[in-house]
Amino acid sequence: MNQSRDIVSKLSERGYRLTPQRMMILSAIKNSNDHTSAEEIYTQVAAKYPHINISTVYRTLELLKKLGLVTETNLGEGRVRYHPADKGHHHHLVCQECGTIIDLDESVLSSLKSALLQEYKFSADLRHLAIFGRCVKCSK
Amino acid sequence: MNQSRDIVSKLSERGYRLTPQRMMILSAIKNSNDHTSAEEIYTQVAAKYPHINISTVYRTLELLKKLGLVTETNLGEGRVRYHPADKGHHHHLVCQECGTIIDLDESVLSSLKSALLQEYKFSADLRHLAIFGRCVKCSK
DNA sequence: AAACTAGTTGCAAAGAGTTGCACAAACCAT
DNA sequence: ATGGTTTGTGCAACTCTTTGCAACTAGTTT
Numbered sequence: 520m521n522q523s524r525d526i527v528s529k530l531s532e533r534g535y536r537l538t539p540q541r542m543m544i545l546s547a548i549k550n551s552n553d554h555t556s557a558e559e560i561y562t563q564v565a566a567k568y569p570h571i572n573i574s575t576v577y578r579t580l581e582l583l584k585k586l587g588l589v590t591e592t593n594l595g596e597g598r599v600r601y602h603p604a605d606k607g608h609h610h611h612l613v614c615q616e617c618g619t620i621i622d623l624d625e626s627v628l629s630s631l632k633s634a635l636l637q638e639y640k641f642s643a644d645l646r647h648l649a650i651f652g653r654c655v656k657c658s659k
Numbered sequence: 660m661n662q663s664r665d666i667v668s669k670l671s672e673r674g675y676r677l678t679p680q681r682m683m684i685l686s687a688i689k690n691s692n693d694h695t696s697a698e699e700i701y702t703q704v705a706a707k708y709p710h711i712n713i714s715t716v717y718r719t720l721e722l723l724k725k726l727g728l729v730t731e732t733n734l735g736e737g738r739v740r741y742h743p744a745d746k747g748h749h750h751h752l753v754c755q756e757c758g759t760i761i762d763l764d765e766s767v768l769s770s771l772k773s774a775l776l777q778e779y780k781f782s783a784d785l786r787h788l789a790i791f792g793r794c795v796k797c798s799k
Numbered sequence: 800a801a802a803c804t805a806g807t808t809g810c811a812a813a814g815a816g817t818t819g820c821a822c823a824a825a826c827c828a829t
Numbered sequence: 830a831t832g833g834t835t836t837g838t839g840c841a842a843c844t845c846t847t848t849g850c851a852a853c854t855a856g857t858t859t
Contacts, residue, residue, distance in 0.1 A: 534805085534806080535806075536856070537856090538854080540807080540808070557845080558845085570808095571808090574809075574846085574847075574848085575808060578847090581847095597816085597844075598844085598845060599846085612775065612781045615784070621779055621781060623779070627774065627778075631770075631771050634767065635752065635790070639752060640795040640798075641794055642792045642794075643752065643792035644755070645790070650775070652775075652782050652784040652785075654782075655780040655781070658780075658781075675836080676824085676825050676826070677826095678825070678836090678838080680837080710838095711839090712839050713816090714816085714817075714818085714839075717816065717817075718838085737814080737815075737847075738815065739816085
């Protein structure tokens with residue numbers, strides 16, 4: 520894949536620079552499992568380049584989010600998780616009682632998305648949502 | 660209204676104590692506009708009782724949330740906002756470009772709620788959602 | 800190749816929210 | 830009223846994330 524090529528060109532097209540830090544962070548995201556956290560990325564990069572600063576990781580994630588290359592989601596653990604956008608969109612049902620997480624296909628929210636577009640002319644970003652509530656076992 | 664009466668009884672019914680701090684926080688929530696923040700509540704209570712601690716405010720809000728008396732929502736300002744549940748449920752469309760917020764009636768998400776219930780047996784808590792995206796002017 | 804300039808980084812400090820713990824006090828029973 | 834138990838509070842420390850600022854550097858221009 521030349522996924523990294525794509526990212527590189529997306530960056531330079533828009534006037535963003537390709538710094539060593541960014542390249543290391545990008546490869547850390549690719550190497551990691553889905554739903555990485557900023558801390559995990561930082562640890563991985565710091566193993567090879569201890570001088571890196573966590574705020575650079577946060578700023579890079581912010582940038583990638585803006586470019587639509589990663590999606591972020593808050594599963595209620597007190598930290599945000601990131602997911603490469605090109606690995607497919609999906610959602611999560613999070614049980615606030617027992618913590619169970621049910622994965623949801625993107626399509627479940629597509630009718631909501633089109634309803635918001637038609638009725639409110641609002642283009643909703645529904646790429647990686649966490650919906651809280653109670654699962655079967657706990658809703659009683 | 661005897662809304663506070665209701666809250667008081669809801670608390671004692673379940674074995675929670677009615678402390679001065681909690682009563683002050685409750686009245687601060689009532690006096691404030693909708694969508695208050697923890698900080699605003701804290702400031703309001705501290706005006707009369709400077710000894711109060713912000714963590715008490717957070718813990719009280721957490722409790723009220725659990726009892727279903729307030730709903731919380733993150734409008735993307737870097738702080739969470741709280742809304743008395745009995746003042747009606749609604750949602751927000753937040754434009755990430757210009758910051759415009761469109762208010763949404765609760766009903767818009769009711770079909771999603773029932774779909775999740777039927778297909779996943781998941782009882783989603785969709786009482787005060789913020790959906791991010793782009794408004795008409797900015798989606799181009 | 801040297802200079803330039805705007806985007807980037809590291810650092811330190813701040814902000815929002817959470818947590819552990821010892822002390823305080825609300826509520827119940829006597 | 831008094832005492833006991835259990836919940837609640839204040840405090841301080843901590844986690845996660847953001848931000849201001851000065852120094853730095855990637856990519857462009859000369």
